[in-house]
Amino acid sequence: MFESRHIKTFHEVVRTGSYSAAARSLGYTQPAITQQMKALERSVGTPLFTRAGRGVRLTEAGEAMARHAGVILESISAAQEQMNAITRLRSGRVRVCAFPSASATLIPEAMARLSAEHPGVRVELLEGEPPDSLRQLVRGECDITLAFSYPGLHDDVPEDLVEVPLMEDLLTVLLPAGHPLARRKAVHLADLRDERWIAGCLRCRANFLHACAEEGFAPDIAFTTDDNLVVQSLVAAGVGVAMMPALVLSFLCHTKVTGRAVEPHTRRQVSAYVLREHLRIPATALVLDQLKAVAEARVGC
Missing domain, CATH: 3.40.190.290 (D-Maltodextrin-Binding Protein; domain 2)
Structure with missing residues:
Protein backbone atom coordinates (compact mmCIF):
# COMPACT_ATOMS: atom_id res chain seq x y z
CA MET A 1 0.00 0.00 0.00
CA PHE A 2 1.47 3.34 -1.06
CA GLU A 3 1.14 6.50 0.99
CA SER A 4 0.09 9.54 -1.00
CA ARG A 5 2.78 11.73 0.61
CA HIS A 6 5.45 9.28 -0.54
CA ILE A 7 4.09 9.37 -4.08
CA LYS A 8 4.10 13.18 -4.00
CA THR A 9 7.70 13.25 -2.76
CA PHE A 10 8.76 10.65 -5.36
CA HIS A 11 7.16 12.73 -8.10
CA GLU A 12 9.07 15.81 -6.93
CA VAL A 13 12.40 13.93 -6.81
CA VAL A 14 11.82 12.78 -10.40
CA ARG A 15 10.87 16.32 -11.48
CA THR A 16 13.85 18.04 -9.81
CA GLY A 17 16.41 15.26 -10.36
CA SER A 18 17.77 14.96 -6.80
CA TYR A 19 16.82 14.49 -3.17
CA SER A 20 18.28 17.85 -2.18
CA ALA A 21 16.36 19.74 -4.87
CA ALA A 22 13.13 17.98 -3.90
CA ALA A 23 13.78 18.87 -0.25
CA ARG A 24 14.14 22.55 -1.11
CA SER A 25 11.00 22.47 -3.26
CA LEU A 26 8.85 20.73 -0.63
CA GLY A 27 10.34 22.46 2.41
CA TYR A 28 11.69 19.23 3.91
CA THR A 29 15.17 18.30 5.05
CA GLN A 30 17.15 16.01 2.78
CA PRO A 31 17.19 13.18 5.40
CA ALA A 32 13.38 13.37 5.49
CA ILE A 33 13.27 12.92 1.70
CA THR A 34 15.67 10.00 1.97
CA GLN A 35 13.55 8.31 4.66
CA GLN A 36 10.36 8.71 2.62
CA MET A 37 11.96 7.21 -0.49
CA LYS A 38 13.30 4.28 1.52
CA ALA A 39 9.81 3.70 2.90
CA LEU A 40 8.36 3.80 -0.63
CA GLU A 41 10.99 1.36 -1.87
CA ARG A 42 10.14 -1.01 0.99
CA SER A 43 6.48 -0.85 -0.07
CA VAL A 44 7.45 -1.54 -3.69
CA GLY A 45 9.97 -4.22 -2.76
CA THR A 46 12.74 -2.96 -5.05
CA PRO A 47 14.95 0.15 -5.47
CA LEU A 48 13.50 3.04 -7.43
CA PHE A 49 16.65 5.17 -7.75
CA THR A 50 20.37 4.74 -8.31
CA ARG A 51 22.96 7.44 -7.68
CA ALA A 52 24.11 9.46 -10.69
CA GLY A 53 26.71 12.01 -9.61
CA ARG A 54 24.98 14.54 -7.37
CA GLY A 55 21.58 13.47 -8.63
CA VAL A 56 19.63 10.26 -8.98
CA ARG A 57 18.58 8.10 -11.89
CA LEU A 58 15.45 5.96 -12.08
CA THR A 59 15.69 2.19 -12.11
CA GLU A 60 13.36 0.20 -14.35
CA ALA A 61 10.90 -0.06 -11.44
CA GLY A 62 11.32 3.68 -10.84
CA GLU A 63 10.45 4.45 -14.46
CA ALA A 64 7.30 2.36 -14.14
CA MET A 65 6.39 4.16 -10.92
CA ALA A 66 7.05 7.54 -12.57
CA ARG A 67 4.58 6.73 -15.35
CA HIS A 68 1.84 6.20 -12.74
CA ALA A 69 2.77 8.83 -10.14
CA GLY A 70 1.31 11.79 -12.04
CA VAL A 71 -1.96 9.96 -12.65
CA ILE A 72 -2.17 8.91 -8.99
CA LEU A 73 -1.62 12.47 -7.78
CA GLU A 74 -4.18 13.84 -10.23
CA SER A 75 -6.72 11.29 -9.01
CA ILE A 76 -6.01 12.19 -5.38
CA SER A 77 -6.37 15.89 -6.18
CA ALA A 78 -9.65 15.27 -8.01
CA ALA A 79 -10.96 13.19 -5.11
CA GLN A 80 -10.00 15.90 -2.60
CA GLU A 81 -11.70 18.57 -4.70
CA GLN A 82 -14.86 16.46 -4.96
CA MET A 83 -14.89 15.82 -1.22
CA ASN A 84 -14.39 19.53 -0.56
CA ALA A 85 -17.24 20.36 -2.93
CA ILE A 86 -19.55 17.93 -1.15
CA THR A 87 -18.52 19.22 2.27
CA ARG A 88 -19.07 22.82 1.18
CA LEU A 89 -22.38 21.77 -0.44
CA ARG A 90 -21.34 22.80 -3.95
CA SER A 91 -22.32 19.30 -5.05
CA GLY A 92 -23.74 16.03 -3.80
CA ARG A 93 -26.43 13.49 -4.62
CA VAL A 94 -29.37 12.60 -2.37
CA ARG A 95 -31.90 9.91 -3.28
CA VAL A 96 -35.33 10.59 -1.78
CA CYS A 97 -38.13 8.01 -1.72
CA ALA A 98 -41.56 9.52 -1.07
CA PHE A 99 -45.22 8.50 -1.14
CA PRO A 100 -47.29 10.08 -3.95
CA SER A 101 -49.01 12.95 -2.12
CA ALA A 102 -45.66 14.04 -0.63
CA SER A 103 -44.05 13.79 -4.07
CA ALA A 104 -46.71 16.17 -5.38
CA THR A 105 -46.51 18.69 -2.53
CA LEU A 106 -43.59 18.70 -0.10
CA ILE A 107 -40.95 17.55 -2.56
CA PRO A 108 -41.44 20.20 -5.31
CA GLU A 109 -41.39 23.08 -2.80
CA ALA A 110 -38.32 21.74 -1.00
CA MET A 111 -36.48 21.12 -4.27
CA ALA A 112 -37.26 24.64 -5.51
CA ARG A 113 -35.65 26.07 -2.37
CA LEU A 114 -32.70 23.72 -2.68
CA SER A 115 -32.08 24.52 -6.36
CA ALA A 116 -32.08 28.24 -5.65
CA GLU A 117 -29.62 28.03 -2.76
CA HIS A 118 -27.48 24.99 -3.65
CA PRO A 119 -27.75 24.26 -7.40
CA GLY A 120 -24.93 21.71 -7.27
CA VAL A 121 -26.86 19.34 -4.98
CA ARG A 122 -28.67 16.76 -7.10
CA VAL A 123 -31.82 15.06 -5.80
CA GLU A 124 -33.12 11.86 -7.34
CA LEU A 125 -36.76 11.06 -6.60
CA LEU A 126 -38.24 7.61 -6.17
CA GLU A 127 -41.81 6.75 -5.22
CA GLY A 128 -42.79 4.20 -2.64
CA GLU A 129 -45.40 3.56 0.03
CA PRO A 130 -44.53 2.54 3.59
CA PRO A 131 -43.54 0.08 4.87
CA ASP A 132 -41.85 -0.95 1.59
CA SER A 133 -40.17 2.46 1.30
CA LEU A 134 -38.59 2.01 4.75
CA ARG A 135 -37.14 -1.31 3.66
CA GLN A 136 -35.70 0.43 0.58
CA LEU A 137 -33.89 2.80 2.92
CA VAL A 138 -32.45 -0.04 5.00
CA ARG A 139 -31.27 -1.78 1.80
CA GLY A 140 -29.43 1.36 0.74
CA GLU A 141 -31.63 2.05 -2.29
CA CYS A 142 -32.32 5.61 -1.10
CA ASP A 143 -30.91 8.11 1.38
CA ILE A 144 -34.11 9.63 2.79
CA THR A 145 -37.60 8.14 2.96
CA LEU A 146 -40.78 10.12 3.48
CA ALA A 147 -43.41 7.95 5.12
CA PHE A 148 -46.59 8.27 7.13
CA SER A 149 -48.26 6.43 9.99
CA TYR A 150 -51.69 6.44 11.63
CA PRO A 151 -52.51 6.50 15.35
CA GLY A 152 -52.62 2.98 16.71
CA LEU A 153 -51.41 1.45 13.45
CA HIS A 154 -47.64 1.97 13.71
CA ASP A 155 -45.38 -0.54 12.01
CA ASP A 156 -42.08 -1.46 13.61
CA VAL A 157 -39.40 0.92 12.37
CA PRO A 158 -35.91 -0.63 12.06
CA GLU A 159 -33.67 0.40 14.95
CA ASP A 160 -30.96 1.87 12.71
CA LEU A 161 -33.38 4.45 11.27
CA VAL A 162 -33.88 7.93 12.71
CA GLU A 163 -37.36 9.50 12.46
CA VAL A 164 -37.56 13.22 11.70
CA PRO A 165 -41.20 14.33 12.27
CA LEU A 166 -42.38 16.78 9.60
CA MET A 167 -46.10 17.44 10.04
CA GLU A 168 -49.51 16.07 10.95
CA ARG A 268 -51.62 10.88 10.05
CA GLN A 269 -48.02 11.61 11.02
CA VAL A 270 -45.73 12.46 8.11
CA SER A 271 -42.04 11.92 8.84
CA ALA A 272 -38.70 11.66 7.12
CA TYR A 273 -36.49 8.67 7.91
CA VAL A 274 -32.75 8.38 7.46
CA LEU A 275 -29.98 6.04 8.51
CA ARG A 276 -28.35 7.43 11.65
CA GLU A 277 -24.87 7.72 10.12
CA HIS A 278 -26.26 9.63 7.12
CA LEU A 279 -27.26 12.54 9.35
CA ARG A 280 -23.60 13.60 9.20
CA ILE A 281 -23.60 13.85 5.40
CA PRO A 282 -23.98 17.57 4.57
CA ALA A 283 -26.18 17.18 1.47
CA THR A 284 -28.53 14.76 3.24
CA ALA A 285 -28.82 17.05 6.26
CA LEU A 286 -29.52 19.98 3.94
CA VAL A 287 -32.38 18.17 2.16
CA LEU A 288 -33.88 17.26 5.55
CA ASP A 289 -33.71 20.92 6.61
CA GLN A 290 -35.52 22.00 3.44
CA LEU A 291 -38.24 19.38 3.94
CA LYS A 292 -38.73 20.51 7.55
CA ALA A 293 -38.99 24.15 6.48
CA VAL A 294 -41.62 23.38 3.83
CA ALA A 295 -43.64 21.19 6.22
CA GLU A 296 -43.57 23.87 8.93
CA ALA A 297 -44.77 26.48 6.45
CA ARG A 298 -47.71 24.25 5.50
CA VAL A 299 -48.68 23.67 9.11
CA GLY A 300 -48.63 27.42 9.67
CA CYS A 301 -51.03 28.09 6.77
Missing part, protein backbone atom coordinates in the same frame (compact mmCIF):
# COMPACT_ATOMS: atom_id res chain seq x y z
CA ASP A 169 -51.84 15.66 7.97
CA LEU A 170 -55.60 15.90 8.65
CA LEU A 171 -57.78 13.35 6.85
CA THR A 172 -60.61 14.57 4.66
CA VAL A 173 -63.35 13.04 2.55
CA LEU A 174 -63.58 13.62 -1.20
CA LEU A 175 -67.14 14.02 -2.47
CA PRO A 176 -68.69 14.73 -5.87
CA ALA A 177 -69.37 18.47 -6.03
CA GLY A 178 -73.15 17.92 -6.15
CA HIS A 179 -73.25 15.54 -3.19
CA PRO A 180 -75.86 16.57 -0.56
CA LEU A 181 -73.25 16.54 2.21
CA ALA A 182 -70.85 18.73 0.22
CA ARG A 183 -72.66 21.79 1.61
CA ARG A 184 -71.31 21.04 5.09
CA LYS A 185 -67.94 22.26 6.33
CA ALA A 186 -67.33 18.87 7.96
CA VAL A 187 -68.90 15.48 7.37
CA HIS A 188 -69.38 12.82 10.01
CA LEU A 189 -68.03 9.49 8.84
CA ALA A 190 -71.13 7.62 10.01
CA ASP A 191 -73.28 9.73 7.65
CA LEU A 192 -71.45 8.09 4.74
CA ARG A 193 -72.11 4.51 5.79
CA ASP A 194 -74.32 3.83 2.74
CA GLU A 195 -71.83 5.22 0.19
CA ARG A 196 -69.65 3.24 -2.18
CA TRP A 197 -66.01 3.83 -1.34
CA ILE A 198 -62.68 4.09 -3.10
CA ALA A 199 -59.80 2.75 -0.98
CA GLY A 200 -56.10 3.48 -1.33
CA CYS A 201 -52.83 1.81 -0.28
CA LEU A 202 -52.77 -0.99 2.28
CA ARG A 203 -51.79 1.30 5.17
CA CYS A 204 -54.49 3.86 4.32
CA ARG A 205 -57.05 1.12 3.79
CA ALA A 206 -56.26 -0.40 7.20
CA ASN A 207 -56.78 2.99 8.87
CA PHE A 208 -59.99 3.58 6.92
CA LEU A 209 -61.46 0.20 7.91
CA HIS A 210 -60.49 0.85 11.54
CA ALA A 211 -62.17 4.28 11.50
CA CYS A 212 -65.37 2.85 10.00
CA ALA A 213 -65.43 0.03 12.55
CA GLU A 214 -65.15 2.63 15.31
CA GLU A 215 -68.30 4.24 13.86
CA GLY A 216 -70.12 0.91 13.75
CA PHE A 217 -70.19 0.03 10.06
CA ALA A 218 -68.26 -1.86 7.40
CA PRO A 219 -67.76 0.23 4.24
CA ASP A 220 -68.72 -0.93 0.75
CA ILE A 221 -65.34 -0.67 -1.01
CA ALA A 222 -66.07 -0.69 -4.73
CA PHE A 223 -62.63 0.38 -6.01
CA THR A 224 -59.04 0.15 -4.80
CA THR A 225 -56.21 2.23 -6.26
CA ASP A 226 -52.99 3.90 -5.10
CA ASP A 227 -53.25 6.58 -7.81
CA ASN A 228 -54.53 9.89 -6.43
CA LEU A 229 -55.59 11.13 -9.86
CA VAL A 230 -57.63 7.97 -10.46
CA VAL A 231 -59.31 8.44 -7.08
CA GLN A 232 -60.26 12.00 -8.00
CA SER A 233 -61.57 10.89 -11.39
CA LEU A 234 -63.74 8.20 -9.85
CA VAL A 235 -65.15 10.66 -7.31
CA ALA A 236 -65.76 13.24 -10.05
CA ALA A 237 -67.65 10.60 -12.02
CA GLY A 238 -69.93 10.06 -9.03
CA VAL A 239 -69.15 6.37 -8.59
CA GLY A 240 -67.78 6.62 -5.07
CA VAL A 241 -66.33 8.75 -2.27
CA ALA A 242 -62.90 8.51 -0.66
CA MET A 243 -61.11 9.30 2.57
CA MET A 244 -57.92 11.17 1.64
CA PRO A 245 -55.22 13.17 3.43
CA ALA A 246 -55.41 16.96 3.31
CA LEU A 247 -52.17 17.11 1.28
CA VAL A 248 -54.20 15.83 -1.67
CA LEU A 249 -56.49 18.87 -1.52
CA SER A 250 -53.65 21.10 -2.68
CA PHE A 251 -53.55 19.37 -6.06
CA LEU A 252 -57.20 18.56 -6.76
CA CYS A 253 -57.46 18.31 -10.53
CA HIS A 254 -61.26 18.09 -10.89
CA THR A 255 -63.69 20.95 -10.40
CA LYS A 256 -66.37 18.32 -9.80
CA VAL A 257 -64.63 17.12 -6.62
CA THR A 258 -64.77 18.82 -3.24
CA GLY A 259 -62.91 18.00 -0.04
CA ARG A 260 -64.44 18.26 3.42
CA ALA A 261 -63.06 17.61 6.89
CA VAL A 262 -64.21 14.29 8.27
CA GLU A 263 -65.37 13.75 11.83
CA PRO A 264 -64.20 12.39 14.17
CA HIS A 265 -60.93 14.08 13.23
CA THR A 266 -58.06 11.78 12.33
CA ARG A 267 -54.51 12.78 11.47
Whole structure:
Protein backbone atom coordinates (compact mmCIF):
# COMPACT_ATOMS: atom_id res chain seq x y z
CA MET A 1 0.00 0.00 0.00
CA PHE A 2 1.47 3.34 -1.06
CA GLU A 3 1.14 6.50 0.99
CA SER A 4 0.09 9.54 -1.00
CA ARG A 5 2.78 11.73 0.61
CA HIS A 6 5.45 9.28 -0.54
CA ILE A 7 4.09 9.37 -4.08
CA LYS A 8 4.10 13.18 -4.00
CA THR A 9 7.70 13.25 -2.76
CA PHE A 10 8.76 10.65 -5.36
CA HIS A 11 7.16 12.73 -8.10
CA GLU A 12 9.07 15.81 -6.93
CA VAL A 13 12.40 13.93 -6.81
CA VAL A 14 11.82 12.78 -10.40
CA ARG A 15 10.87 16.32 -11.48
CA THR A 16 13.85 18.04 -9.81
CA GLY A 17 16.41 15.26 -10.36
CA SER A 18 17.77 14.96 -6.80
CA TYR A 19 16.82 14.49 -3.17
CA SER A 20 18.28 17.85 -2.18
CA ALA A 21 16.36 19.74 -4.87
CA ALA A 22 13.13 17.98 -3.90
CA ALA A 23 13.78 18.87 -0.25
CA ARG A 24 14.14 22.55 -1.11
CA SER A 25 11.00 22.47 -3.26
CA LEU A 26 8.85 20.73 -0.63
CA GLY A 27 10.34 22.46 2.41
CA TYR A 28 11.69 19.23 3.91
CA THR A 29 15.17 18.30 5.05
CA GLN A 30 17.15 16.01 2.78
CA PRO A 31 17.19 13.18 5.40
CA ALA A 32 13.38 13.37 5.49
CA ILE A 33 13.27 12.92 1.70
CA THR A 34 15.67 10.00 1.97
CA GLN A 35 13.55 8.31 4.66
CA GLN A 36 10.36 8.71 2.62
CA MET A 37 11.96 7.21 -0.49
CA LYS A 38 13.30 4.28 1.52
CA ALA A 39 9.81 3.70 2.90
CA LEU A 40 8.36 3.80 -0.63
CA GLU A 41 10.99 1.36 -1.87
CA ARG A 42 10.14 -1.01 0.99
CA SER A 43 6.48 -0.85 -0.07
CA VAL A 44 7.45 -1.54 -3.69
CA GLY A 45 9.97 -4.22 -2.76
CA THR A 46 12.74 -2.96 -5.05
CA PRO A 47 14.95 0.15 -5.47
CA LEU A 48 13.50 3.04 -7.43
CA PHE A 49 16.65 5.17 -7.75
CA THR A 50 20.37 4.74 -8.31
CA ARG A 51 22.96 7.44 -7.68
CA ALA A 52 24.11 9.46 -10.69
CA GLY A 53 26.71 12.01 -9.61
CA ARG A 54 24.98 14.54 -7.37
CA GLY A 55 21.58 13.47 -8.63
CA VAL A 56 19.63 10.26 -8.98
CA ARG A 57 18.58 8.10 -11.89
CA LEU A 58 15.45 5.96 -12.08
CA THR A 59 15.69 2.19 -12.11
CA GLU A 60 13.36 0.20 -14.35
CA ALA A 61 10.90 -0.06 -11.44
CA GLY A 62 11.32 3.68 -10.84
CA GLU A 63 10.45 4.45 -14.46
CA ALA A 64 7.30 2.36 -14.14
CA MET A 65 6.39 4.16 -10.92
CA ALA A 66 7.05 7.54 -12.57
CA ARG A 67 4.58 6.73 -15.35
CA HIS A 68 1.84 6.20 -12.74
CA ALA A 69 2.77 8.83 -10.14
CA GLY A 70 1.31 11.79 -12.04
CA VAL A 71 -1.96 9.96 -12.65
CA ILE A 72 -2.17 8.91 -8.99
CA LEU A 73 -1.62 12.47 -7.78
CA GLU A 74 -4.18 13.84 -10.23
CA SER A 75 -6.72 11.29 -9.01
CA ILE A 76 -6.01 12.19 -5.38
CA SER A 77 -6.37 15.89 -6.18
CA ALA A 78 -9.65 15.27 -8.01
CA ALA A 79 -10.96 13.19 -5.11
CA GLN A 80 -10.00 15.90 -2.60
CA GLU A 81 -11.70 18.57 -4.70
CA GLN A 82 -14.86 16.46 -4.96
CA MET A 83 -14.89 15.82 -1.22
CA ASN A 84 -14.39 19.53 -0.56
CA ALA A 85 -17.24 20.36 -2.93
CA ILE A 86 -19.55 17.93 -1.15
CA THR A 87 -18.52 19.22 2.27
CA ARG A 88 -19.07 22.82 1.18
CA LEU A 89 -22.38 21.77 -0.44
CA ARG A 90 -21.34 22.80 -3.95
CA SER A 91 -22.32 19.30 -5.05
CA GLY A 92 -23.74 16.03 -3.80
CA ARG A 93 -26.43 13.49 -4.62
CA VAL A 94 -29.37 12.60 -2.37
CA ARG A 95 -31.90 9.91 -3.28
CA VAL A 96 -35.33 10.59 -1.78
CA CYS A 97 -38.13 8.01 -1.72
CA ALA A 98 -41.56 9.52 -1.07
CA PHE A 99 -45.22 8.50 -1.14
CA PRO A 100 -47.29 10.08 -3.95
CA SER A 101 -49.01 12.95 -2.12
CA ALA A 102 -45.66 14.04 -0.63
CA SER A 103 -44.05 13.79 -4.07
CA ALA A 104 -46.71 16.17 -5.38
CA THR A 105 -46.51 18.69 -2.53
CA LEU A 106 -43.59 18.70 -0.10
CA ILE A 107 -40.95 17.55 -2.56
CA PRO A 108 -41.44 20.20 -5.31
CA GLU A 109 -41.39 23.08 -2.80
CA ALA A 110 -38.32 21.74 -1.00
CA MET A 111 -36.48 21.12 -4.27
CA ALA A 112 -37.26 24.64 -5.51
CA ARG A 113 -35.65 26.07 -2.37
CA LEU A 114 -32.70 23.72 -2.68
CA SER A 115 -32.08 24.52 -6.36
CA ALA A 116 -32.08 28.24 -5.65
CA GLU A 117 -29.62 28.03 -2.76
CA HIS A 118 -27.48 24.99 -3.65
CA PRO A 119 -27.75 24.26 -7.40
CA GLY A 120 -24.93 21.71 -7.27
CA VAL A 121 -26.86 19.34 -4.98
CA ARG A 122 -28.67 16.76 -7.10
CA VAL A 123 -31.82 15.06 -5.80
CA GLU A 124 -33.12 11.86 -7.34
CA LEU A 125 -36.76 11.06 -6.60
CA LEU A 126 -38.24 7.61 -6.17
CA GLU A 127 -41.81 6.75 -5.22
CA GLY A 128 -42.79 4.20 -2.64
CA GLU A 129 -45.40 3.56 0.03
CA PRO A 130 -44.53 2.54 3.59
CA PRO A 131 -43.54 0.08 4.87
CA ASP A 132 -41.85 -0.95 1.59
CA SER A 133 -40.17 2.46 1.30
CA LEU A 134 -38.59 2.01 4.75
CA ARG A 135 -37.14 -1.31 3.66
CA GLN A 136 -35.70 0.43 0.58
CA LEU A 137 -33.89 2.80 2.92
CA VAL A 138 -32.45 -0.04 5.00
CA ARG A 139 -31.27 -1.78 1.80
CA GLY A 140 -29.43 1.36 0.74
CA GLU A 141 -31.63 2.05 -2.29
CA CYS A 142 -32.32 5.61 -1.10
CA ASP A 143 -30.91 8.11 1.38
CA ILE A 144 -34.11 9.63 2.79
CA THR A 145 -37.60 8.14 2.96
CA LEU A 146 -40.78 10.12 3.48
CA ALA A 147 -43.41 7.95 5.12
CA PHE A 148 -46.59 8.27 7.13
CA SER A 149 -48.26 6.43 9.99
CA TYR A 150 -51.69 6.44 11.63
CA PRO A 151 -52.51 6.50 15.35
CA GLY A 152 -52.62 2.98 16.71
CA LEU A 153 -51.41 1.45 13.45
CA HIS A 154 -47.64 1.97 13.71
CA ASP A 155 -45.38 -0.54 12.01
CA ASP A 156 -42.08 -1.46 13.61
CA VAL A 157 -39.40 0.92 12.37
CA PRO A 158 -35.91 -0.63 12.06
CA GLU A 159 -33.67 0.40 14.95
CA ASP A 160 -30.96 1.87 12.71
CA LEU A 161 -33.38 4.45 11.27
CA VAL A 162 -33.88 7.93 12.71
CA GLU A 163 -37.36 9.50 12.46
CA VAL A 164 -37.56 13.22 11.70
CA PRO A 165 -41.20 14.33 12.27
CA LEU A 166 -42.38 16.78 9.60
CA MET A 167 -46.10 17.44 10.04
CA GLU A 168 -49.51 16.07 10.95
CA ASP A 169 -51.84 15.66 7.97
CA LEU A 170 -55.60 15.90 8.65
CA LEU A 171 -57.78 13.35 6.85
CA THR A 172 -60.61 14.57 4.66
CA VAL A 173 -63.35 13.04 2.55
CA LEU A 174 -63.58 13.62 -1.20
CA LEU A 175 -67.14 14.02 -2.47
CA PRO A 176 -68.69 14.73 -5.87
CA ALA A 177 -69.37 18.47 -6.03
CA GLY A 178 -73.15 17.92 -6.15
CA HIS A 179 -73.25 15.54 -3.19
CA PRO A 180 -75.86 16.57 -0.56
CA LEU A 181 -73.25 16.54 2.21
CA ALA A 182 -70.85 18.73 0.22
CA ARG A 183 -72.66 21.79 1.61
CA ARG A 184 -71.31 21.04 5.09
CA LYS A 185 -67.94 22.26 6.33
CA ALA A 186 -67.33 18.87 7.96
CA VAL A 187 -68.90 15.48 7.37
CA HIS A 188 -69.38 12.82 10.01
CA LEU A 189 -68.03 9.49 8.84
CA ALA A 190 -71.13 7.62 10.01
CA ASP A 191 -73.28 9.73 7.65
CA LEU A 192 -71.45 8.09 4.74
CA ARG A 193 -72.11 4.51 5.79
CA ASP A 194 -74.32 3.83 2.74
CA GLU A 195 -71.83 5.22 0.19
CA ARG A 196 -69.65 3.24 -2.18
CA TRP A 197 -66.01 3.83 -1.34
CA ILE A 198 -62.68 4.09 -3.10
CA ALA A 199 -59.80 2.75 -0.98
CA GLY A 200 -56.10 3.48 -1.33
CA CYS A 201 -52.83 1.81 -0.28
CA LEU A 202 -52.77 -0.99 2.28
CA ARG A 203 -51.79 1.30 5.17
CA CYS A 204 -54.49 3.86 4.32
CA ARG A 205 -57.05 1.12 3.79
CA ALA A 206 -56.26 -0.40 7.20
CA ASN A 207 -56.78 2.99 8.87
CA PHE A 208 -59.99 3.58 6.92
CA LEU A 209 -61.46 0.20 7.91
CA HIS A 210 -60.49 0.85 11.54
CA ALA A 211 -62.17 4.28 11.50
CA CYS A 212 -65.37 2.85 10.00
CA ALA A 213 -65.43 0.03 12.55
CA GLU A 214 -65.15 2.63 15.31
CA GLU A 215 -68.30 4.24 13.86
CA GLY A 216 -70.12 0.91 13.75
CA PHE A 217 -70.19 0.03 10.06
CA ALA A 218 -68.26 -1.86 7.40
CA PRO A 219 -67.76 0.23 4.24
CA ASP A 220 -68.72 -0.93 0.75
CA ILE A 221 -65.34 -0.67 -1.01
CA ALA A 222 -66.07 -0.69 -4.73
CA PHE A 223 -62.63 0.38 -6.01
CA THR A 224 -59.04 0.15 -4.80
CA THR A 225 -56.21 2.23 -6.26
CA ASP A 226 -52.99 3.90 -5.10
CA ASP A 227 -53.25 6.58 -7.81
CA ASN A 228 -54.53 9.89 -6.43
CA LEU A 229 -55.59 11.13 -9.86
CA VAL A 230 -57.63 7.97 -10.46
CA VAL A 231 -59.31 8.44 -7.08
CA GLN A 232 -60.26 12.00 -8.00
CA SER A 233 -61.57 10.89 -11.39
CA LEU A 234 -63.74 8.20 -9.85
CA VAL A 235 -65.15 10.66 -7.31
CA ALA A 236 -65.76 13.24 -10.05
CA ALA A 237 -67.65 10.60 -12.02
CA GLY A 238 -69.93 10.06 -9.03
CA VAL A 239 -69.15 6.37 -8.59
CA GLY A 240 -67.78 6.62 -5.07
CA VAL A 241 -66.33 8.75 -2.27
CA ALA A 242 -62.90 8.51 -0.66
CA MET A 243 -61.11 9.30 2.57
CA MET A 244 -57.92 11.17 1.64
CA PRO A 245 -55.22 13.17 3.43
CA ALA A 246 -55.41 16.96 3.31
CA LEU A 247 -52.17 17.11 1.28
CA VAL A 248 -54.20 15.83 -1.67
CA LEU A 249 -56.49 18.87 -1.52
CA SER A 250 -53.65 21.10 -2.68
CA PHE A 251 -53.55 19.37 -6.06
CA LEU A 252 -57.20 18.56 -6.76
CA CYS A 253 -57.46 18.31 -10.53
CA HIS A 254 -61.26 18.09 -10.89
CA THR A 255 -63.69 20.95 -10.40
CA LYS A 256 -66.37 18.32 -9.80
CA VAL A 257 -64.63 17.12 -6.62
CA THR A 258 -64.77 18.82 -3.24
CA GLY A 259 -62.91 18.00 -0.04
CA ARG A 260 -64.44 18.26 3.42
CA ALA A 261 -63.06 17.61 6.89
CA VAL A 262 -64.21 14.29 8.27
CA GLU A 263 -65.37 13.75 11.83
CA PRO A 264 -64.20 12.39 14.17
CA HIS A 265 -60.93 14.08 13.23
CA THR A 266 -58.06 11.78 12.33
CA ARG A 267 -54.51 12.78 11.47
CA ARG A 268 -51.62 10.88 10.05
CA GLN A 269 -48.02 11.61 11.02
CA VAL A 270 -45.73 12.46 8.11
CA SER A 271 -42.04 11.92 8.84
CA ALA A 272 -38.70 11.66 7.12
CA TYR A 273 -36.49 8.67 7.91
CA VAL A 274 -32.75 8.38 7.46
CA LEU A 275 -29.98 6.04 8.51
CA ARG A 276 -28.35 7.43 11.65
CA GLU A 277 -24.87 7.72 10.12
CA HIS A 278 -26.26 9.63 7.12
CA LEU A 279 -27.26 12.54 9.35
CA ARG A 280 -23.60 13.60 9.20
CA ILE A 281 -23.60 13.85 5.40
CA PRO A 282 -23.98 17.57 4.57
CA ALA A 283 -26.18 17.18 1.47
CA THR A 284 -28.53 14.76 3.24
CA ALA A 285 -28.82 17.05 6.26
CA LEU A 286 -29.52 19.98 3.94
CA VAL A 287 -32.38 18.17 2.16
CA LEU A 288 -33.88 17.26 5.55
CA ASP A 289 -33.71 20.92 6.61
CA GLN A 290 -35.52 22.00 3.44
CA LEU A 291 -38.24 19.38 3.94
CA LYS A 292 -38.73 20.51 7.55
CA ALA A 293 -38.99 24.15 6.48
CA VAL A 294 -41.62 23.38 3.83
CA ALA A 295 -43.64 21.19 6.22
CA GLU A 296 -43.57 23.87 8.93
CA ALA A 297 -44.77 26.48 6.45
CA ARG A 298 -47.71 24.25 5.50
CA VAL A 299 -48.68 23.67 9.11
CA GLY A 300 -48.63 27.42 9.67
CA CYS A 301 -51.03 28.09 6.77
